[in-house]
Amino acid sequence: MNTTVDARGLSCPQPVIMAQKAIDGGNFPIEVYVDTVTSRENVRRMAERLGCKVEIALQDDEFKLVLTK
């Protein structure tokens, strides 16, 4: 079962906190939606530090990050 995290419109560090909770929950793959490059980079950095693989796709002008282990 996968997990979806909608962190669009939220400012730092909310997207990172939400994504980290999802990683702790352990239901991979995790889809994280963010709408700024800052949030994208912050979530990416945190997820890679926790040993996840991160794939990033651009949808309209928002980002979808798929985290897998």
Add this chain to the structure above:
Amino acid sequence: MLNRITRFFASRWGIILVGALIGILGPVLQKLGNPPNMGICVACFERDIAGALGLHRANIVQYIRPEIIGFVLGSTIAALIFREFKARAGSAPIVRFVLGAFAMIGALVFLGCPWRAGFRLAGGDMTALTGLLGLVIGIWIGVLFLRTGYNLGRSQKTYPAVGWIMPILMIGLLLLLIFHPVFSEGGPIFFSEKGPGSLHAPLLVSLGIGLLIGFLAQRTRFCTMGAVRDVILMRDFHLFSGLLAFIGFAFLTNLLLGQFKLGYMAMPIAHSSLLWNILGMLLAGLAYALAGGCPGRQLFLSGEGDGDSAIFVLGMITGAGIAHNFSLAGKGDAIVNGVFQMGGISSFGMIAVLLGLVVCLAIGFTMRQKVA
């Protein structure tokens, strides 16, 4: 090409490079005329702008600081080039305004934002340590709220024109600075003739350095509050390495320029009131943490279209007016006729700090989503 530059600036070396550069440029600006241990201070410089506009009448701290203008416009330029300019607004604006106002009052009790705390420390002013201690405690309290669901809600994408308000406001300030109109007899625009407000580097140098820092800080997301918060919240030392580079290189530059003077009492534009240095910065740190960025970062965000950060900045400028009109701001130590006079804050200032803490705690406690 743009992507590779973005990857570099997002890297550890990117943030260290920019932190180091800010650390070097601050003392250089001081050498070129800015006030002592105040090469750059976002809070003090916004306070000077408030004074120049006549929002307060403390005649020693009035000047339209080009660094602030440069920070916002530099960030706008970077965001446009890298296609990150995104107009957004609507995440509890009134709360951000209040947080900005109290953040400024706290900062002016200590006499500096986190950047200036770093520059003061790097210039040998040991009272900065008490401010930094307060800052860390304030951010730590903010992290406790973040961990238990504190959240000001989502911003919305909005009309591009909304994002342009802050950059245009800064262009307006630049015009007022260049042409220095006087709107009425004895009225604004005020520029200090003595005191810290009268001390400034040449306009074009300040503006140029401001633009450069604004550009680079937008790329790297340099943030002093975020640096401490990320360490406490998730043991992430990315931004913190930039902060360390900033203080380290400021120290080295001060040594080279002969601006390092070790001491605790009667340091430049600083007071040695231990408790209120701590509590002032504690209030400021908590407000920054609840608002999601230090004063510098809020400027950079406002430059890339973030209307909520713009409101925080306007809150800070308003807070500066209140701080000086109501005698809340700290008064520096002084040596008069060879006699040391300890500075500090008035009882109004003490009440304002305590009131600010109550308000910030109330915001933290009442604006939480239920955590499952």
